Amino acid sequence: MNTVIKIIREKTLQVFSVLILFYLMLPLLVIILLSFNKPKGRQNTSWNEFSLDAWTNICRDQTICRSFSTSIQIGLLVTIIATILGTMISFALIRHRYKGRGTTSLFVFLPLATPEVILGASLLALFLNIFIPLGFWTILLAQITFTISFVVVVVNARLAGMDPRLEQAAMDLYATPFQTFRLVTLPIALPGILAAALLSFSLSFDDFIVTSFNSGRIVTFPIYIWGAAQRGIPPQVNVIATIMFVGSLLLVLLASLISKSRKAKV
C-alpha cells in the first residue's frame, strides 16, 4: 500500500514538472509557429496560412533590421563594460577583507532591489535636470547601471566556491602576484565571467522598461516591438526572435559539448 502511494507521489511530481516546462515553452512555440504565418490583417495573432515570406524577406521593413542592429551594438558595449566593472567589484568583495566590505555589498545589492521603472525614471530625471540629450549614449549608461549588479552576483557565486589555497600554493612556488592572477585565479573564474557576460547581453538586448525612459528617438528592438504591438507585430519580428532563440540554444549546447570533451580529456 505504502509503495503504491509512493509511486503515485513520484509520478505526480514528474508529470507536474513536465507540465511546468511545457507552460514555460508554450509562448515560444506560438512565436515560432506564427513566424511561418501569413497574417490575414495587420495583427499576426491567429493562424491563417503557411508562408515563408517573412523568412525570405526579413528586412522588408528596414526599421526592424535597423533596430535589431542598434540593439546588438548596445548589447555588446554594455556586456564589455558591465562585465569588467562587475568582475572587479566581485574580486574585491570575495578575494579581499577590507573596511566597508558590508556596505559595498549592500550598495551593490540595492540596484537589484530597485524596480526597473524607478531606475529608468531616476536616470531620466537626472538627464532632464542637467540637459543631456537622450539617445544612444543615455541608453548605454542606463543599461550598464542595472547590469553591473547582476554580473557581481554571478561572478561572486563562482569565486565563492574557489579554494583560496590554490593561490597561496602559487605564491609559495614563487609566482608573482600577476602570474598567480593570470595562471590560477583568472582561469578558475573564467566560466563565471563568461556566464555573467552572456547574462549581461541578454539583459541588455531584451530590456524595454529602463531603455524606454532614456531612449529619446533611438529605436531598439524591444522598443520597435512595443510600438508595433498596437498596430500589429509583423511576422519578421517572430523570425528574428526565433533565430535568436534557436541560436542561443545551439550556443549553450556547443558550450556544454566543449566542457564535456574537456572533462573527458582530463
Added chain:
Amino acid sequence: MSDVQNLSLIKSIKNRKSRTPYLLLIPGIGWLFFFFLFPLSTLLATSLQKPAGASPDDGFLPAFKVSNYSLALVEYYPQFIRAFTYSAIATIVCLLLAYPIAYYMAFRARKYRNLMLVLIVAPFFASFLLRTNAWKTILSGDGFVVTFLNSINLLPQGRILNTSIAVIAGLVYNFLPFMILPLYTSLEKIDSRLIEAAGDLYSPPSQSFWKVVWPLSLPGVVSGTLLTFIPASGDYINAELLGSINNKMIGNVIQSQFIDLRDYPTASALSFTFMAVILVMIYLYIRRAGTENLV
C-alpha cells in the same frame, strides 16, 4: 632566499593587499554612485519641484512642494494597492509552481537536470515583449484555453484577456524562472542523506519535508520571492498588453506621467514613494526571515 628577503616579500604582499580592493572597487562603485545613487537624489529633488508655467513645456522650478506627494497618493493609491496585490498573488503562485519542479530537479532529475535548466532559462532568449504578446494568442476568446474553461463554466466574465486574471497570469509566467532558479540552487545544496536519515528514524515523508527540506531551502525561498515580487510590482508591460484600463498598476502610472503627460514632479513623487515602500518591505521581510547573504 634569506629570511629578511622573505619577510619583505610578505610585507609587500600585505601592503598591496590593503590597497587592491579599493582600486578594484573605484570604477564600478563610482559608476553606481553617479548613475544609480545620484539619480535617485535628483528624483527626490524633482519630486518637490513646482511648475514654471501652465504647460509642462514651460519646465519646472526647484521648490519644496511636499503637496506633490499627498496629491499623487490621493489620486493614485488604487494603482499602488493593485500593484502590490497583483505581485503578491503572482509571487505566491510562482512559489507553489516552482517548488515542486525545483525539488524534482534537485533530487530526482539526475541526467535530465541540465536539460531542464536550459529549458527554464531558454524563454529569456526570446523577447520578453513578444512572449507576453504571445499570451494574447493563447488566451484569446476563440482559443483553446478560453473555450475549454467556458465549457465548464469556470470563467465568470467569459474571457481571460483584459481581466486581472490575465495580468496576474502574465506576471506569473514572466517571473517564474526567477523563482525556480534560486530555489533549485538552495535545494541542490541539501545532502539527500539527511532526508534518508529522517526516514530511517520513522519520520513520515510530510514531516521530513517540513522539518528538514523546507527549513534548509529557506534562503532560496527568500531570494526567489524577492526576485519575483520586486520586478513584478514595478512591471507595467503585462498590465498594458494583457489587462484593461481597470487593471493599471503603479508602473503604468509612473510611465505615462513621465513619458506621455510629462508631469515630472508627480511622476517622481510616485516613484520615490514606491521605492521607499519597497525598501521598507524588503527590510522587514529579510529581518523576519533572518537571511543576510543575498548577494
